[in-house]
Amino acid sequence: MAADVPNLVTEGLAKTYLPKGVFYNPVQEFNRDLTINVISEYGRITREENANKKRKQLKKTTPENSGFSSEMEREEGAEDGVNVRLSLDTDDIAPGVVHAGGLRILEALAASGLRSVRFCKEMSGIKEVVANDYSYDAVETMKKNIELNDVQNLMTASCDDAAMLMYKASRDKKKLFDVIDLDPYGGPTLFLDSAVQAVKDGGLLCVTCTDMAILCGNASEKCFAAYGAMSLKSKSCHEIALRIVLRTIDSYANRYAKYIVPLLSVSVDFYCRVFVRVYSGPQKVKESASKSAMLYECSGCSAHYLQPLGRIVESVLPDGQVHKKFTFATAPSVNKLCCHCNHPHHIGGPLWSAPIHDMNFVNRLISRVRINEEKFGTSKRVIGMMTLISEELPDVPLYYLPDKLSSVIHSMSPGFLPIRSAILHAGYRVSLSHAAINSIKTDAPPSVLWDIMRCWAKIHTINEKRIIQGTPCAFILGKEPELAANFELHENAEPESKKLGLLRYQNGKKDWGPKAKATNDFHDQTEKRKQNQNKRANKRLKKDWGPKAKATNDFHDQTEKRKQNQNKRANKRLKKDIDEGRYKQHYCANFRKTGSCNYGDECKYSHDIPVDEATPTT
16 A cells, blocks of 8 residues: 555556545455456457457358468458458557457456456457446546546446346347356345346356355355356365355356356455356256256265266267257265265255366466566465366265365374375375365265275274274274275376465465445444444443333433332231241241340241250350
């Protein structure tokens, strides 16, 4: 933050004014840097796709002896009216310049407009950036930031309801957006229906979710209400959250004969972020059922299984074409009780079971960021995270944690390299997951993993007192392993990203978590905070702070009434004893033993004790 202007924030090439009461979270710079690189690479891919389409059209319309080669460029204004540029080198398009065939980008919830300003100043090939917010004060701030950064030619401030803005855009094909960025405070489900309609065919949808508590199983019923899926409190909850979000977006798209193709899905810090392309295609929509699955996870040993909701049967026709038949999936995929520990399963989902990354896109992204590494403040973390994602097994959903496996059988953890080596020696694949440090993403079935842990338990003896009958530990260790695990170090046990020492997981900066929700009017809240400071404590310190008697109609002094009611219940009980003949009908025990009583004449027990029954005093 600049020293001369207290409310001026500098990030990348953008400078933005922030009103008092509006927070700036430096940790979110990673989110914005990643988004800029993803949209930039998406823009290059779309330009390549358009050039290839036009090249094919040119081949069909141009005779072979016309003198034009397939690699020749047709510039704008050609006499034959063919306005085609076949060059795929897009780096000559300078940032900050309007590109007629460029991207139309919508930031639906822009707040101060920092993200949109960075789009304009750091990305090339842009036609227009629309920064929208429902707050009038936020839009006024955006207009100041547009002038401050001199991006009036590219950026437009809009004051509208985000959903209504996208609904209106969806009614006119000319107003559809190439890219829509949704970064709300909390969940995005209120905007998904309008977003999938307002994005072009093949367009990019960027969605952030910060409501990780409900997505990770702390409130499954609320997750079902918002996303239409039950979340589980699992060790792999962060990837489950990503897959719930992807399935939700796809379900909204399916209603309009559209489907999604995930490019990149990340769970990082306190949020998850997905980048998906939205296509139109009724035939492809039919495949969505086979990409959705229910999740069964054992409540005892955490072994998980997926139950697809649909199935595709492929057959080759005589002419060589592949015919797809969409049919029902067979169920259930698990027994009522877990076959490893004899405990019941929890059920979650539905969730996205297909790959959550496009590995070709991820590799292109890594190459692009390495070229422009000095341009972004979080380049090292972007490269490290993308490299880690490129190492993930794309066809293996979810992951395990070695610490959790060892805690089930009450043994010491086998460690990162030994358990990976054992899986590799057994002939299976294994990788990390970007969503959890030291995680195990493997195609080995749970039975193999528990055989490995049984072999580990034989090497490192477990205290028999901890093997209690009926527990998962007793059931698992009660079986002999069918696999002889080899824990010797495998040559591929250590992932390349770890060997290179890349910055991968969250940076752990001070106060890196989410901040309080910004107010609608962006006014200064300092005075209100001062008034509310220690409000409850001060209230307790006040005289007679407790509940008062019910006020009378004339509001007279209640002192006399309080005196009358003093000991009212005790006096009532005393009167009852007198009326029923129980008053002074029994001898006072203290007077009998000691010859005296602290209550004197007020004692409700009799002091007229016969001489022969009294205990003589010493």
